[in-house]
Every structure is written in structure tokens, then in C-alpha cells.
Amino acid sequence: MPAPQRLYKFFSDARTSFFDSPQFLFRHPEQFNDFFDCAPQIQGVYRPDYIKSFLMGSIILRAKIPPLSPMHNDSNEFYNTFDAELESKCIDLFKNSQDLAPQIITFIDTPKGQKEFFEIDKYKHLPRIINKINSQLKNQFLAIFCLTENATNKVMWAQYANDNKGFVLEINTENNLFHEIKDKKNSLGCLKKVAYKPISKARFVTDYITPNGDFRYNALLRDAIFTKQTIWSFEKEWRIAFITEGLLPSNNVTRCDAGLLISVPSSIIKGVYLGTRASDEMRDSAIKFCTKHDTPLFQMVPTPDQEFTAEPVIL
Template sequence: MGRLEALVKLGAHFFAHPSSFNDPFECRPQFQYDFSKSRTLSHIDNRIRQFHPQASPAKRLLVKAQARRVFGQPRYVENIVNKVVENIGVLCCVERPDNLLMWAHYADAHKGVCLEFDTSEWLFRLAGKVSYSQTYPIVDTANQSPSLLADTMFLTKSAEWAYEQEWRIVSQPGLSSLDPTVQALVDALIGPGVHHMPLHLLRRIIFGVNASPENIALVRRWVREANLSVSFARCEIVPGEFRLIVVNQK
């Protein structure tokens, strides 16, 4: 309940590091560097010009040969990408507030809450939809665009997780916003841990079927103390069906 109180009162959103996820395959794609593709060789040439602009033709050939040996080792490429992963955090969201398994797995067996946010705001415009795949993701650092590489690493999961209908906001260096007025906020969104967001992003709090009266009263008190304009609802079981409905409350 401590994180929930901090979110309601302070706008403290927790971005988890992938190492804490319950799926051991998270952010662990296969790596390759395919020298049969011209784009790979072009990628090496561009890097040589960038880091050795004054090199002679002979020096460039030597560096290219060394690069092919080094980048041809999957472990080398994997180590580079792993350093990127060390500095990212992930805020995980879902589309539906009535998903039975999400309540069971992530809301303390329907005792917790679901938080509904205004997704038109800048933070949620950074969100990417998770893709669910039958095949294992492959990262090719030279032949994938930066956006596709990020999607492959951070937004790809096994098809067995498709029921989650997940969206993710990945906090990492280099994020950009289409709205320059919030770019400073985006620039601060780096790494795992707590990131503070405007309180008005929270629009509705939905209590689970098994939420206790004590916890419901406590959350409502936090909202009053923070002077938030937030509505409340509660999930209810549909009689005779394996289904929940969300019923608004006063």
C-alpha cells in the first residue's frame, strides 16, 4: 500500500527494472550481426568515419577487419545491449480493467486496485504496445532501426502472455516528445525507480472484488487529503458468468 499512497499523494510512479519481472525471458533477445547484408558493412564504415575521421585507407581497412571479428561475436553485441538495459525502467499498463487474470496475478488476488489514467497526456503518448510472438526475438544492431531494436528488446513477449494486453512506457536516455513544452519532463525520465508525474493524470480508482472495507476507506482518505478530482468504482462478479463488470461508485 505504500507505493499506492505515494502515487496518489505525490504522483510517484514506479518504473521497474526488467530484472524484477516475473518472466525470465524479458529483454533477453538473441543477438546477431549479419555481415551478408550490405547495411551491416555500411554501419561499420559509418562508425569508422565517426571515430577515426583522419584514418588512412589502410588504417580503415585494418579497423574494419577488427570490427568484423569483434562484432561477429554475439557475446560482444550482447554485452553492449545489456549495458543499455541496465539504465532503463518500465511502467507497465494494461488496456482493460476487467481482466480476470490481471486482477488475480497483479492485484493481490482481487484485493487491490486498478488505477485508470488520462492517456491523452504526454506521459502516455510515450507508451508502446507490447507484441506477443510465437518466435523468439532477434536483435540485429546493424540492420534494425533504433525504434525497431527498442521494440524488439522491450516490447516483445511470448504469445502465452497475450491475455495481458500490455502497454509499456520505457524510461531511457534519448526519449523525445512531440510537445516541446514537456520535453524537460521527458528528459528527466531516465532509469528504473520512482519518477514523479502530475497528480491530475490519475482519473479513476477501481477496487477489486475482494478489497476490504478498511483498505477502501484508506484509499478514499488519501484522495481527499491530496485534494484530487478522482472517481471511484468497484469490480463486481457477473452472476452465472466468468466475467467482471466495473461499477462506478460515489
Template sequence: MGTTTGTAQEPTDPDPLGQQEESATRARPPILYKYMGVEYGIEVFTKARIKYTQPGELNDPFECKPFLLGPVDPEHRNESMASQHVKDNIEKIAQAAANKGNRQQRRQKNSRRTYKVIRSKALTLFHQSMDNLDQKHTHYINREVATYRDRIAMVCLTESRTNLLMWSHYADQHAGFVIGVHTAHPCFNRQRSEADDHNYFRPVIYSDVRPNFYMNQIRSREPIILTKSREWKDEKEWRIVAPLELLTKDPKNGKYFYDLPIEAIKEVYMGVRISPALRNRIIEELVKRQDQHTIKLFQMEQSERHYALVEKEVHYRT
């Protein structure tokens, strides 16, 4: 089914080697690509849905695991951790001790010295207490971050449709396919507020070090959900992170999905090793919807001279 025509085209992806600057502010491409395996891939057509994956199920064990230094950085500890009530109590204790010394010794000079010594000891004890609290709070915060990871899932896409490793890793050794989606479609833009870190495309940030910070320095969840090792930079990844309550859990397999309207799919690229059965199934699904929405279909083939993939358009419309 379907005829392959035209001259083989060498890859036209911008920056195919992933040499671009790893920036969280780079412009969103009009089309992003999702590598699909054989098992769930066809469901983008048959069930109009796309699978979201929880961080713990992804192939990178570092996903969404920052290094937390503590609840509050030392510079702001007095302002944020030590409430004014605690500070006032320290002052009152020190002042009371100084007054007592003044009554006993009847010397203003000794009274001031007593106040300074006691106040200094009180503050030292306070900071020691805060250090102990920091350890307990850091443990608690790490547990909260782990809980947050358990309550989200993500769908990961890329700027490249011709990455050989990604075809091997994410499309069943080239036996699956790739869909190209229209990134401006409303289904990919569901941000609920300016402060919402979820429900819209964000570029992954590639770094040599894990995110590390004090909790009071966090202004958004961006470093937690978007940072990956620079070794992954060739994937040129974009992702949408969503709370589980906004997704649909399949009772049969326990996986999470979100609706994907057929209008959001612009292109399909079939792998070099795709089976005749899956190839025919894809074409059948596209033919069913050809009056509703036209999707361009391509067959990937091996380049004769390079370690690269070339694509040929498949004309399937009846």
C-alpha cells in the same frame, strides 16, 4: 466511507479476450489501466508518483532479450565491416605478388593467374578473420544489450481493467486496485525527438519467436523493448520505457519512480478483496483532491452468473 449505487455493469472493455491483431501500430486508447498492489499503490495519491520497473525484475525472464545473429549480415559484410583501407591492402598485396611473378616468369598469362589465386586466398583469409571477429563482436554486443537493459526501467499498462488473471498477478489477488490514466496527459508524452524510443506509450508486439537480427539491421530499439511472447497477448499491454537518469530512485527501497500528477488519473477501480482500511484510505485521498480534480471511483464485484467482474460506481464527493 463512500456509497455504492447503481446497477452492476458487465465489463465493457473492447475485445476482453485479447483477440485483436497484435500490431505495433494500433491506435493508442484514451485511457489505459495500471494494476496496483497494496505496497506501492497508494503512493500514486500520497506521493503523486508511479513505479517504473527494470526488465530484470519483471515476471517474464525473456524481457528485452533478443537473439543476436551477429554484428553485420553476410550480404553487407564487405561494405560495412571491411573498410576500404583493408580492401585496398588486399588488392595491393595480390598485385605485388602478381608483379613479382611477372618478373620471375616473364609471362603475362601466369601473372594474371597468380594475381587471381592470391587475391582469392587473401579474401578467403579475410572472411575467416571476419567470422572470428563476428564471434567476438556478438559477445560484445550481447554485453552491450545487457548493459542497456540495466539502464532502463518501464511502466506497463493495459487496455483491460477486468482481466481476472491480471487482478490476481498484479493487484495482490484482487486486494489492490486499478487506476485509469489519461494517455494524452503530458507526463506520458515526453519523447525528446523523432528517433527517441523512450518516454511515451508504445504497444507491446506479440510474437511466436524472439527478435533475431544482425545489429546493422536495427533502426530502433523497438524490437528489443517491445516484443513479448504471444502467450502474453491477453494482457494487451502498453508500456513506457525510460532511461534511469530521467527517473527518481528512492533511497529507502532502491525502486525507481516518476511523477504522476493527480490530473492524469481519471478512474480508480477497487478490487473484490480490498481491505476496508485501503478502501477508506483511497476515498480519503480522493476527497482531499475533489476540488482540484474529480476522479471516478468504482468497486469491483463478482458477477453472479459469469467468471467476470462487474463494477459499481462509488459516490464519495462531500
């Protein structure tokens, strides 16, 4: 999906320095306000149809996790243990049956059958494998920049602009910054819309395993970055992300505790919106910036129906 020509970025009042030195902060996921942000949405290790296939005697697909994965050392042990438990459960339930196949097909689709088989997956093994995946993602050298389609949302003004004391920038997404980061090493580096999904629509670990048994870590990484729970859908978010490992500081890139500061041309800013509680100092800085670069300036004002609207400021 092509990105809108204009997107918006919320800033707190602590970032007033932007008007003197325009920089975008690309954050590591651990800096985000949502604890579960960039944690993969996974509802189980195996899909139910895999469990059926296994119990019917199909060839067991065992994942070969890449060496850098924290799951690598015990992946075979995990799959062997899990499959053995399924087999043991099956034999125990139908030990008096001459032909297991019809019994399994009928039983596994019942609520009792799902509880018997899937709780081994969901409640015993899933937490352990999720923790390992989350650990690897947290140690990944990631930098993410978040934008939104909506500059007037009152929840976002309260949450991301320090109770309406900050400001919002209207940004031209046609700038090369949002299109030239992507390369062979940074396959994530293009502006992409965040998808909002309930956990019931989440994937299974086996969805990230190829037919030849390879673990698709990059696919899982993309889904983790660009998928959030539906409770956040009001944000209408777009993101650009890239892997920073091996990236050297330059005139345009500076490392900081929160991530990376990337200098941007003032021409990328197509509008500035001041919060209803913006200080006089911030207002003066914004007026100087907008006057110098011929950028429209707006003041957010409350409406009778308790929403915000943007009114132009005459420079």
C-alpha cells in the same frame, strides 16, 4: 498507432500510499516478473539468404559494433570464425563437385542442408552473442512504465494486484507526461503499444546491421522493450520508456531501488478500481482520494461466469 485516451495501471496493496502522494514507478527491466522481458527476440545471427549469398561468393558484410558494445572487442573474430566455418562446411560437403553454385542452391533449401549450415549459427554462436546483448541491455539505464487496455482481466488482477488485494487506476494518456519525455537523448520516450510475436517471427542479428556495416543498437533496444512473446498477449500492454543516464533527481523525480518515482498530478487519474479483496484501510484511502478530487470509484465484483465487473461506489 495513437494511444487510447484511457489506459489502466495495476497496483499491489503495497502501493496504497499513492492516494496520499500520487507517484508512478518507472521500473528497470530487471524488476519485471517475466525473466525474458526486454530480452531481444533473435532467432539467429544470419538470415538464411545471407548464408546463401556468402556461400555463393558474395561480399561478406562484417559488422562494425559501436565501442560501447560488449561485442566490440571480439566482433571481427566472431564474424571471421563464423564465415570460415561456413566456408569449411561448404568445401567439405561439395569437395568433389566442379561447380559449387548449383549444389549449394539445391542443398541449402533442404532440411538436411538447413541443419548442416544453420546449426553453426543457431546452436554454436547465437547463445554467445545473445548473452552479450542481454548483458548490455541489463546495464542500460532504463526506466519503463507499463499500462494496459484491460482493467478487468482476472489473470492480471491475480498477478499484478497481489491476488486482488490491490487496485487499478484509470489514467488519462493525453497528459503531457506521456508525450514530453521524448527528446534527442530519450528517443524511446513516447507511449507505444507492445507487439506480441512468436519466436519464429523474431529477427536476426544481421537485421540490425546497416548496408555500411554499422550496428543499429537503438533499433534493437526499441524492439527489445516493445516486443514480447505471444503468451503475454492477453495483457494488451502499452509502454513508455526512457534512458535515465545523466538524469538528476528533482522535485518530481526520485530514484529508488526499483527505478524512478515520478510525481503526477491527481487530475491524471480518471477512475479508481478496488480489488475484490481490498482491505478496509485501502478502501478508506481510495474514498478520501476520490472524494477530494471528484474521481469515480469502482468496486470489482465477481460474476456468475467467473469474470470481474466494475460496480460504481457511491461517495
